[in-house]
Amino acid sequence: MSSTTRGYAALAGVTAAAVAIGSAELVAVLTGPRSAPLVAVGGLVVDTVPEPLKQLGIALFGTYDKIALLVGTGLLLAAFAALLGVLSRRRLAIGLAGVAAFAALGVAAAVTRAGVGPADALPSLLGAGLGAAVLWAFVAGPLELDPWPWSPPTPPAAEDPPPSTAPPTSPSVGAPPPTSAGASPPPSEPGDPASRRRFLTGAGALVGAAGVAGLGGRWLAGRRGVSAAREAVVLPAPVAPAPALPAGADLSLTQLAPYVTPNLGFYRIDTALVVPQVDPETWRLRIHGRVRNEIELSFADLLARPMVERYVTLACVSNEVGGDLVGNARWLGVPIRELLDEAEPQEGADQVVGRSVDGWTCGTPTAVLRDGRDALLAVGMNGEPLPVEHGFPARMVVPGLYGYVSACKWITELELTSFADFDAYWVPRGWSAQGPVKTQSRIDTPRPRNRLTAGAVTVAGVAWAQHRGISRVEVRVDDGPWR
Ligand SMILES: Nc1nc2c(c(=O)[nH]1)N[C@H]1C(S)=C(S)[C@@H](COP(=O)(O)O)O[C@H]1N2
Ligand SMILES: [Mo]
Numbered sequence: 001m002s003s004t005t006r007g008y009a010a011l012a013g014v015t016a017a018a019v020a021i022g023s024a025e026l027v028a029v030l031t032g033p034r035s036a037p038l039v040a041v042g043g044l045v046v047d048t049v050p051e052p053l054k055q056l057g058i059a060l061f062g063t064y065d066k067i068a069l070l071v072g073t074g075l076l077l078a079a080f081a082a083l084l085g086v087l088s089r090r091r092l093a094i095g096l097a098g099v100a101a102f103a104a105l106g107v108a109a110a111v112t113r114a115g116v117g118p119a120d121a122l123p124s125l126l127g128a129g130l131g132a133a134v135l136w137a138f139v140a141g142p143l144e145l146d147p148w149p150w151s152p153p154t155p156p157a158a159e160d161p162p163p164s165t166a167p168p169t170s171p172s173v174g175a176p177p178p179t180s181a182g183a184s185p186p187p188s189e190p191g192d193p194a195s196r197r198r199f200l201t202g203a204g205a206l207v208g209a210a211g212v213a214g215l216g217g218r219w220l221a222g223r224r225g226v227s228a229a230r231e232a233v234v235l236p237a238p239v240a241p242a243p244a245l246p247a248g249a250d251l252s253l254t255q256l257a258p259y260v261t262p263n264l265g266f267y268r269i270d271t272a273l274v275v276p277q278v279d280p281e282t283w284r285l286r287i288h289g290r291v292r293n294e295i296e297l298s299f300a301d302l303l304a305r306p307m308v309e310r311y312v313t314l315a316c317v318s319n320e321v322g323g324d325l326v327g328n329a330r331w332l333g334v335p336i337r338e339l340l341d342e343a344e345p346q347e348g349a350d351q352v353v354g355r356s357v358d359g360w361t362c363g364t365p366t367a368v369l370r371d372g373r374d375a376l377l378a379v380g381m382n383g384e385p386l387p388v389e390h391g392f393p394a395r396m397v398v399p400g401l402y403g404y405v406s407a408c409k410w411i412t413e414l415e416l417t418s419f420a421d422f423d424a425y426w427v428p429r430g431w432s433a434q435g436p437v438k439t440q441s442r443i444d445t446p447r448p449r450n451r452l453t454a455g456a457v458t459v460a461g462v463a464w465a466q467h468r469g470i471s472r473v474e475v476r477v478d479d480g481p482w483r
Pocket of ligand 1: 266267268269270271272314315316317356357360389390391402403404407408409410
């Protein structure tokens with residue numbers, strides 16, 4: 001196969017893949033964004049790749065790791081699709097088998113995710129069907145190159161040169177004949193010009209249509225998001241407002257993080273490739289498992305309960321010294337202690353598992369949730385309903401515990417169980433089942449590599465020890481005394 005022919009065949013494969021992915025995105029408008037094959041397979045990768053590889057990805061791409069994953073998955077898919085195109089030219093069945101394998105992967109990834117139904121298989125199935133049709137059209141159907149056959153051309157049989165019947169004209173000695181009879185040069189491109197044009201415009205139109213379907217699908221899915229429902233939420237006034245901030249809590253220095261982290265600047269960490277869109281109308285929280293009274297609450301039920309408002313510092317266990325995976329917000333919510341008191345945990349139920357709509361789980365010691373600290377089932381963050389990416393409509397916030405063991409966003413279940421009986425999401429991935437926050441501090445000003453002038457220098461920063469509190473901080477310069 002000449003490299004040009006191979007190029008056409010690869011283009012056919014990539015076009016088929018584009019049509020498959022684009023149409024699947026459109027179908028996923030109906031079945032939910034997590035059923036779209038790229039996102040489903042990406043999610044499977046997030047949940048199953050070994051921890052060191054994931055850490056490498058995070059180290060390379062930081063908070064762009066999710067986009068990098070989707071782009072990487074897309075590029076890998078394109079490479080495989082090109083290969084399938086080339087193989088299809090040898091045997092269409094190989095290409096179709098490849099499409100079927102991808103469909104199986106997409107379906108498997110989509111239907112094994114939490115909270116999905118059989119309909120989640122549809123985007124992959126329909127996409128694969130259309131992709132297979134496109135492949136067929138290029139390889140054996142209406143868009144096939146003609147007269148260049150897609151099957152390997154049979155080498156021309158060695159023939160004797162045809163006997164010349166015409167009497168030789170008088171050739172001018174030494175000059176080549178004006179046309180070389182018989183041996184025409186091999187065509188540089190497959191197919192006649194008309195069929196090439198058909199092939200290329202077909203590919204262009206299909207890729208364009210796939211792009212429109214894919215981006216249109218994403219756009220429609222975005223419009224089906226819950227931003228409007230979130231804006232319509234009216235939060236109740238707290239029966240116990242947050243205590244006034246002590247004077248001087250916020251020094252308002254340019255480089256110093258403010259005492260309250262604004263919602264837009266609040267760090268975001270989760271495993272969700274697409275932010276779960278949870279409709280507050282249909283949302284339910286179920287408190288079940290080893291309890292005497294199972295409880296189910298609607299969002300309206302929750303908002304009708306007495307709410308407290310508290311400043312709580314949330315920190316990620318992956319926050320490095322001096323890092324920014326920590327923030328302080330004014331949360332509004334229902335004390336989880338009160339909900340547990342009503343549910344009445346049974347003896348030995350020492351773990352409360354928070355479960356998100358996307359299946360993510362965290363395990364919190366029951367005792368911590370009942371020890372009097374302000375563990376909240378929060379609905380408000382800094383005076384607004386929870387931002388969608390921070391868990392709308394409801395999440396957990398537990399002072400003194402790292403996010404991965406306590407801060408379940410998009411929460412839909414609290415299940416009473418025991419640490420012996422259940423490992424939450426990060427535990428089999430190597431993180432400790434219990435994650436109390438250690439006291440930490442960070443100097444915000446001066447920053448590394450700031451140029452300082454001689455004389456007095458302001459040193460300021462933040463320190464946190466959630467429910468224990470900070471009574472004082474000490475600094476020292478090099479080996480000087482602690483002050
Ligand atoms: N549903 C869900 N909740 C989650 C997580 C997640 O991956 N999924 N990550 C947790 C982790 S590790 C942290 S540090 C906090 C971060 O909360 P934030 O994104 O609102 O800052 O959310 C926690 N809650
Ligand atoms: Mo975290």
